């Protein structure tokens with residue numbers, strides 16, 4: 001392993017200090033999945049190598065936290081006071097001569113991130129770390145790297161609005177699913193997606209085998225992401241005194257364009273990486289996967305219990321469809337599509353974050369899936385946006401209907417209408433863009449929406465319990481729809 005140039009810094013001591021300091025620091029990190037586990041985890045850190053040995057120094061480490069891991073930490077080490085953006089510190093390490101160094105989250109240090117970009121551009125290896133720029137790309141070396149403040153599963157660092165480094169917090173073994181998909185979309189051409197620029201990975205012989213640690217991609221300049229724009233428009237719709245959701249809350253043209261963009265991405269992925277009917281064993285795998293997720297959801301979120309029968313019945317519907325030969329085609333899909341994963345560029349929407357659902361195994365993420373699962377996930381997002389806007393306008397937490405007042409009832413109706421209107425526009429865009437009209441497969445769509453809502457309930461109960469009422473209300477609605485004998489027209493089961 002590369003030594004630190006400062007002899008007062010001893011790597012073995014840094015490693016031991018991290019084992020002691022990380023348990024207290026981790027629970028404040030959004031990307032840490034073990035929040036709410038009760039007691040702090042036991043941490044075992046492995047330093048992979050020193051990428052930059054100076055002051056500040058940059059170290060790459062992986063660590064296990066309890067049974068969970070490996071996670072990735074990019075560690076800054078400096079004598080000088082740390083940049084304010086890098087607070088809170090992981091900790092301070094006393095040197096033998098009474099001096100000390102600060103240990104901190106390196107992604108929050110623009111200077112250090114700039115130095116890392118230069119290291120990536122140079123290519124080659126440092127110990128087990130491989131720096132692999134794509135052939136012929138020009139990287140914005142010399143610019144500082146500014147970390148996004150958005151709450152994320154990973155940590156993104158932007159360089160002069162030209163490149164974006166995604167530091168993967170839970171690097172998975174083997175080829176990185178996002179890199180695979182971005183490369184395929186580039187190959188297809190004409191699909192609005194970010195070009196992959198480089199990766200940092202570990203070699204097969206490293207302590208963690210071959211894994212992508214960070215992915216550099218083209219920075220997409222945008223007016224904002226779909227979530228911010230949609231919530232804004234939905235809020236305008238609710239706050240305005242209009243009876244219809246257009247024009248004040250007008251988002252339908254954007255929802256339509258988003259449907260088009262989703263269909264274009266699906267078509268390109270199918271062309272590049274294949275699309276075929278689901279085989280019988282794959283159908284069983286899919287059903288098992290959905291059943292496992294539902295069982296886990298019911299164990300984790302007690303509030304789902306009243307809907308258990310209806311949720312299982314929706315899975316039986318899928319089994320029945322597969323049984324009579326109606327299994328959908330499968331292909332590589334986005335895997336975690338929602339409004340926040342779409343950026344509004346000048347020419348239209350660009351989908352980002354093709355990593356798949358956080359928390360799923362690498363095999364599951366790479367498995368071909370019905371494209372309708374992405375569509376169902378995006379449709380859920382319109383529901384989220386409407387609820388979020390509603391709670392902002394009413395100044396109440398999601399799901400809190402508060403005292404019965406006519407204004408709140410009117411707003412809730414408008415929120416519901418906004419979601420229905422935009423879900424329809426999205427489906428129309430998807431069909432016009434060459435995808436199968438999602439409304440032609442309402443029972444499948446309902447099953448996939450319910451699956452996503454259960455996933456969201458688990459996600460919210462772990463990360464943002466105050467948001468839990470949003471997926472719960474969707475589960476309630478979908479369950480009611482399943483229990484009733486209402487005609488299946490694909491637009492029922494909307495926000496009530």
Ligand SMILES: Nc1ncnc2c1ncn2[C@@H]1O[C@H](COP(=O)(O)OP(=O)(O)O)[C@@H](O)[C@H]1O
Nearest residue numbers: 152153154156164194218219220225340352353
């Ligand atoms: N290529 C890109 N260019 C500009 N911004 C991006 C790009 N990719 C992602 N983003 C922004 O960063 C946010 C987080 O990125 P994402 O890939 O979704 O990370 P995570 O996996 O941590 O959720 C996105 O919601 C988007 O706003």
Ligand SMILES: O=P(O)(O)O[C@H]1O[C@H](CO)[C@@H](O[C@H]2O[C@H](CO)[C@@H](O)[C@H](O)[C@H]2O)[C@H](O)[C@H]1O
Nearest residue numbers: 152153336338339340357358380381384456459
């Ligand atoms: O971190 P990721 O973007 O990969 O995805 C996770 O976090 C998302 C929240 O940031 C979560 O999305 C859920 O909340 C969104 C609103 O914040 C909403 O638009 C989505 O429809 C809803 O699923 C996502 O599920 C989770 O995997």
